[in-house]
Amino acid sequence: MHMLTNLMAQQTIWRLPEESRILFATLIVLGAFVLILGLAPVLQTLPPRGRRAIIVTVTFLAGLFFAAEFFLPVDWTAIFPKDDPKRNFLTPAIQPAQNVLQIIGALALGLGTFGLVRLHLRNAVQRRAQWGYSIVLLVSFVVMATLSILNTLAEKEIVERGPVLKRAFSILFDYTLVQLDAAMFSLIAFYIFSAAYRAFRIRSIEASILMFTAMLVMIGVVPLGAFISYTLLGLPEAGAPEGANFLTQLEHSIGLPKIANWVLTQLNAPAQRAIEFGVGIGGLAMAIRLWLSLERGVT
Amino acid sequence: MDWLLEFLPRNLDRLSVWIGVLCTLAIYSLLYRENPVYRFFEHMYIGLAAGYSLGPLGVDILYRYWIEPIWIQGYWAWAFVVPYGMYLYFIFSERYGWISRIVIGTLIGASAGLFFQEFSSRYLPQLNSTLQKPLWVSDANPDMTYGMMINNILFVVILLSVLTYFTFSYEQRGPVKRVAIWGRWFLMIGLGAIFGNTVMARMALLIGRIYYLLNDWLMIRVGGG
Numbered sequence: 001m002h003m004l005t006n007l008m009a010q011q012t013i014w015r016l017p018e019e020s021r022i023l024f025a026t027l028i029v030l031g032a033f034v035l036i037l038g039l040a041p042v043l044q045t046l047p048p049r050g051r052r053a054i055i056v057t058v059t060f061l062a063g064l065f066f067a068a069e070f071f072l073p074v075d076w077t078a079i080f081p082k083d084d085p086k087r088n089f090l091t092p093a094i095q096p097a098q099n100v101l102q103i104i105g106a107l108a109l110g111l112g113t114f115g116l117v118r119l120h121l122r123n124a125v126q127r128r129a130q131w132g133y134s135i136v137l138l139v140s141f142v143v144m145a146t147l148s149i150l151n152t153l154a155e156k157e158i159v160e161r162g163p164v165l166k167r168a169f170s171i172l173f174d175y176t177l178v179q180l181d182a183a184m185f186s187l188i189a190f191y192i193f194s195a196a197y198r199a200f201r202i203r204s205i206e207a208s209i210l211m212f213t214a215m216l217v218m219i220g221v222v223p224l225g226a227f228i229s230y231t232l233l234g235l236p237e238a239g240a241p242e243g244a245n246f247l248t249q250l251e252h253s254i255g256l257p258k259i260a261n262w263v264l265t266q267l268n269a270p271a272q273r274a275i276e277f278g279v280g281i282g283g284l285a286m287a288i289r290l291w292l293s294l295e296r297g298v299t
Numbered sequence: 300m301d302w303l304l305e306f307l308p309r310n311l312d313r314l315s316v317w318i319g320v321l322c323t324l325a326i327y328s329l330l331y332r333e334n335p336v337y338r339f340f341e342h343m344y345i346g347l348a349a350g351y352s353l354g355p356l357g358v359d360i361l362y363r364y365w366i367e368p369i370w371i372q373g374y375w376a377w378a379f380v381v382p383y384g385m386y387l388y389f390i391f392s393e394r395y396g397w398i399s400r401i402v403i404g405t406l407i408g409a410s411a412g413l414f415f416q417e418f419s420s421r422y423l424p425q426l427n428s429t430l431q432k433p434l435w436v437s438d439a440n441p442d443m444t445y446g447m448m449i450n451n452i453l454f455v456v457i458l459l460s461v462l463t464y465f466t467f468s469y470e471q472r473g474p475v476k477r478v479a480i481w482g483r484w485f486l487m488i489g490l491g492a493i494f495g496n497t498v499m500a501r502m503a504l505l506i507g508r509i510y511y512l513l514n515d516w517l518m519i520r521v522g523g524g
Contacts, residue, residue: 016373025370029378036382040389040398051397059404059411066412070419099364100380101409104402106360107384113349113357114388133338137346144350152354156362171318177351179319180344183326186508189501190330196498206487213491214498221499264492270454271489273425274461274482280422283414291411293404 056293063291069094117141144172213263220260229255320516323508429458457485 016024046054069090120134128134147169154161200211219225230237240252253262289295325340365381368374383402390399432451433440463475464482471479513519 014374014376016375018373021373022370025373025375025378028375029369029381032378033382033385036379037385040386040395043398044395055397055400055404058401059408062405062408063412064408066409067415070412070416097409101406102360103364103380104384104387104406106357107381107387108406109352109356111387111390113353114391116345116349118391130338133342136339137342140343140346141350144347145353146350148351148354149358152358152362155359171315172347173351175315175318176322177344177347179322180326180340180347182504182508182511183323184344186501186504187326187329189498189505192498192501196494199494206483209484209487210491210494213488214495217492217495218498221496263488264496266450266453267457267485268489268492270457271461271485272493273429274458274465275486275489276425277422277462278465280418284418287411287414290407 220256225256
């Protein structure tokens with residue numbers, strides 16, 4: 001027991017020995033796969049109530065870990081001795097826990113990609129309507145995935161970044177994907193005008209306020225606002241001098257760019273903050289419901 | 300592999316412009332109507348985007364947080380993380396599908412736990428700064444001007460009236476309803492400002508594309524370029 005405590009204190013129990021590390025690591029990974037995937041048939045024997053209990057417990061423990069790390073006082077020395085007075089005994093485990101979430105998140109990304117590929121592969125194999133586009137998607141996916149993975153490995157100096165990889169990746173990423181990305185998002189500009197037209201057609205006080213503020217901000221933040229205010233109307237561009245009277249101060253602050261800025265910082269900010277408070281309280285309530293598995297759809 | 304170089308263009312400058320123009324015009328062809336050229340480039344875009352994400356978001360993370368700690372640093376306990384995460388893929392099985400919910404539960408539980416941290420680090424400082432705004436000029440805040448005072452009062456009035464509008468716990472009537480109506484109007488000012496900003500951001504993207512077509516493709520120098 002004393003030896004085990006010593007080993008844990010030195011952290012040697014968690015690390016494989018330097019010699020034959022790759023062999024041991026490979027064997028342990030294979031063993032982990034066999035063990036955890038082999039557990040699936042065992043889990044399958046559980047009755048529905050037992051299955052739900054497992055999911056609820058795992059969800060609760062995962063949430064409890066992060067909540068406890070945050071809420072527990074740092075002064076916890078009476079029970080768990082620690083080396084740093086600014087953290088409690090759970091803090092050192094936070095970074096590894098977040099890394100675990102990153103890994104699971106990366107696997108979830110693969111899940112989405114797998115779903116996409118499966119759908120289009122089925123379209124192509126069964127020759128459903130417009131299956132040719134599925135072929136286009138699959139070919140561009142396979143080529144780009146290969147180059148992207150090779151490029152990532154080349155960044156880590158695991159494979160060599162040859163001229164073929166460099167040029168082909170550049171053509172597909174810089175000259176195609178980035179351009180398509182920019183074109184696709186700029187397309188929204190046309191639709192946002194159509195949405196604005198529909199929104200502003202509704203005749204009400206709310207729609208009028210919305211339209212007026214939007215127009216003010218749009219004109220105020222572009223050079224047109226400055227041109228109308230300072231060139232056409234001849235309003236002073238600079239701030240009011242020290243000790244100026246109220247009318248002079250007013251004259252120096254009614255340029256469209258200044259009004260737009262005032263609307264954004266003084267009228268928009270509190271309204272946004274109120275929305276954020278609502279979102280925050282709603283999010284907190286939802287977090288508690290999810291953590292305690294009260295949302296039936298999830299568990 | 301070098302023989303492949305023969306099939307790839309040597310000078311990428313003009314080719315890149317032509318590819319970019321082709322992509323842009325193909326995507327913009329949707330403005331006329333849905334057509335095969337747009338559909339082709341749309342599917343190519345989805346394929347390229349999905350394929351690209353596997354490198355930096357998949358392989359990079361797995362290498363950094365799983366392969367490196369096990370095979371290079373020798374921390375064997377990490378070996379169990381990926382097999383556990385692989386339970387996610389059971390979602391495609393009718394029989395074993397429920398097992399994927401264990402991993403989904405881990406993600407949801409952790410997100411809920413992390414939200415407590417986010418709430419206190421994001422919303423409580425905002426609440427604190429709102430409550431600390433001085434509402435009148437006094438000796439305690441000698442640097443405050445009357446302009447700042449009016450802005451602070453306006454800030455608190457708008458915040459409280461918008462929060463009143465969002466209070467649905469009881470029926471709003473009388474003075475509360477009047478405050479809520481004002482809150483709705485203030486909310487419209489906020490939404491109008493957000494909408495105006497969004498339009499301008501999208502316009503900036505559109506201007507960028509038009510600039511690219513004129514400047515890089517047609518070589519028409521605009522905007523002092």
